[in-house]
Amino acid sequence: MSKTGVSRRNLLETGSFAAAGAAVSPVAARAAWSGPGAANETVIRKWYAGWEKRDWAPLDAMLADDFTFSSANNDDHISKSVFKTRCWEPNIDFIKRIDLEQVIGNGDECFVKYLCHTRNGKSFRNVEFFRFRSQKIESIECYFGEMSSFPSAVSSKPM
Numbered sequence: 001m002s003k004t005g006v007s008r009r010n011l012l013e014t015g016s017f018a019a020a021g022a023a024v025s026p027v028a029a030r031a032a033w034s035g036p037g038a039a040n041e042t043v044i045r046k047w048y049a050g051w052e053k054r055d056w057a058p059l060d061a062m063l064a065d066d067f068t069f070s071s072a073n074n075d076d077h078i079s080k081s082v083f084k085t086r087c088w089e090p091n092i093d094f095i096k097r098i099d100l101e102q103v104i105g106n107g108d109e110c111f112v113k114y115l116c117h118t119r120n121g122k123s124f125r126n127v128e129f130f131r132f133r134s135q136k137i138e139s140i141e142c143y144f145g146e147m148s149s150f151p152s153a154v155s156s157k158p159m
Contacts, residue, residue: 037105037106037107037108037109037110037132038105039135040105040108040110040130040132040135041103041105041110043062043132043135043136043137044100044103044105044110044112044130045100045103046058046062047059047062047137048098048100048112048114050062051092051095051098052095052096052097052098054092054093054095056084056088059088060080060084062136062137063080063136063137064133064134064136064137064138065080066138067079067080067083067136067137067138067139067140068138068139068140069082069083069087069139069140069141069142070139070140070141070142071141071142071143071144072142072143072144073144075087075142077139093119094118094119094120095116095117095118095119096117096118096119097116097117098114098115098116098117099114099115099116099117100112100113100114101113101114101115101125105130108131108132108133108138109129109130109131109132110129110130110132111127111128111129111130112127112128112130113125113126113127114126114127114128124144124145125145126142126143126144126145127142127143128140128141128142128143129141129143
């Protein structure tokens, strides 16, 4: 009888949440979550799936009343209503698909790396840091990918 070794890395990459990621996106994200906040990963996957469905109401319901969003694009802890006006409305018609590549969380905090495909055949990669409170998104900090895709899918800069 031979023994088969399983590394911690492979074990984490094939965790129970990896199967859930495959159902949301054609590219299965590597998932690693520790601590009691693992249920927040379901919220994360619904958040990005909601962008693909282009329906604000379910996304709004996932956000805490005092939600804030921050990014390098002059967004310093903006409110939910400003986020909707400044980030959701100008970009939603340009997003075709979002592939989650990494979802790594611990308790009520999570990093997500994704590749976003636009309707005009371009793509960009971002990393976002989420904070949760009672399984609602309390805040998101967005870290943009390469400069050619900054600041958004609607940028007039050639990609």
